[in-house]
Amino acid sequence: MNRRLAPAPTDAGRFPSSQPRDRAIDTVRAVAIAGVVLGHWLVTGLVLDPGGGLDQDSPLRALPSFAPVTWVLQTLGLFFFAGGYAAARSRRPLPRRLLRLAAPVAGFGALWTIALLAAAAAGVPGVTLDTVGTLVVSPLWFLLPFVALLALTGPLRRIGPLAALPAVAVVGLADAGFGTLPLTVLAAWLVPYTLGMALAAGRLTGRRTGIALLAGGAVAMAVLIRWLDYPMSAVGVPGQGRSNLSPPSLFTVALATAQIGAALLVRPWLDRRRTPPAVAVLNRAAMPIYLWHQSALITVVAGMAWLTAGAPVPGLHTAPDGLGWVAARVLWFPVFATVLAAACAAFPARRTPRADRSAK
Structure with a gap:
């Protein structure tokens, strides 16, 4: 394997300070951030009710064929x-990494707490407050398993990628009705996390590994949908009794595995390319983008509702009931x-x- 892509750790388990950034991993991170943002913007329908409140809906309920x-x-x-991958290569002490996460989240939470209290005092309908509060808080759930995994790095x-095997078993037991939510969430995301660490240690080598992960994940997804009655959508759909994401199911683990396999297959090509400006921007602003992307949607929806005096605007306040709504959104x-x-x-x-930047 090309050592420049995944340099070997020293005896202390750390990586040389002179190693360059991995352009392919930067691209993977940018794709991940963009996918989360665009996905939320596309499936988060906010509908004005007769009383002027905002309720949440999803176009996936009206368009189940869009699940893929x-x-x-x-x-x-x-x-x-x-x-x-970044955690395995980082030389930054854990308290500093946690502080780097906690500071922007604390500011974000304080500002939205003030905003929601002010809105409640101004007489904003309770359904709107509940919807906005849910949309603001829901993206933050990832911090708990992410912080836990940072602490377990x-x-x-020392265990290596074999840690993924019991994690998959835990998720499977939870799908069968045995297990607790926090443990299931941690176990599900431990799988891609340990695969990233394995790549950093030079253990995911060769094109065959990428093919195996992509094919294995895709086959597992097909089996879970076709024969085990898992939902086809990778995200929750209002009114659907079962969700693949809350908590993450075996389908979510299989999807992550397939996506990682695809990333490994294109990694050599990505690493040879010059980093596009958009990738650099998304990496530099990853945390602010993640924290504020739903706030941007809420601001536009609420602002247009105010400007139009409550008249529904297509793609913002109308029911997500078809392709027309998707195009408008x-x-x-x-x-x-x-x-x-x-x-x-x-x-x-x-x-x-x-x-620290050189180690990511």
Whole structure:
């Protein structure tokens, strides 16, 4: 394997300080962030009720044939894969990494707490407050398993990718009705996280590995849908009794495995290419983008409701009941992106010291 892509750790389990950034992993991380943002913007329908409140719905309920689109846009597995890779190569102490996560989240939470309290005092309908609060808080759930996995990076490095096997068993037991939510969430995302660590250690080598992961994950997805009655959508659908994401199921693990296999197959090509500016921007602003992307959507939806005096705007306040709504919603993406860019400029990510940046 090319040592420049995955340098071997020293005896202390650390990587040389002179190693360059991995352009392919930067691209994988950017794709993961973009997938999460675009996916949320596409499936988050907000409908104005007769009383002026905002309720949540999803186009996937009216368009079940669109479920395969979620296989592309549900990219949290790639996010944890890139996170495991970066954690295995990082020389930054764990408390500093946790502080780097906690500071922007604390600011984000404080601002939205104030905003929701002010909205409640102003008489905003309770259904709107519940919907907005759910949309604001729901993206933060990933922090708990991510922080736990960061803390477990040392033991996971010693165990290696074999740690994924009992994790898959835990998720399977949870799907069968045995298990607890926190343990299931941790186990599901431990699989892509440990695969990222394995790549950093030079253990995922060769084209055959990528093919095996892609094919194995795809076959597992097909089996789970066809014979074990798992939902086809990679995200939850309102009104559907079972979800593949809350908590993450074996289908989610299989999807992450297939996506990682695809990433490994294109990795040599990605590493030879010059890093596109968009990839660099998404990597620098990963945390602000993740924190504020749903806030951008909410701001536009609420702002247009105010400007139109409550008259529904297609793609923003109308029921997500067909392809027309999807087309209208996509047309609003540039507006969401503009508001998100403004939020990221107002609350930028902390700069990483040069020595730490070289290790990612």
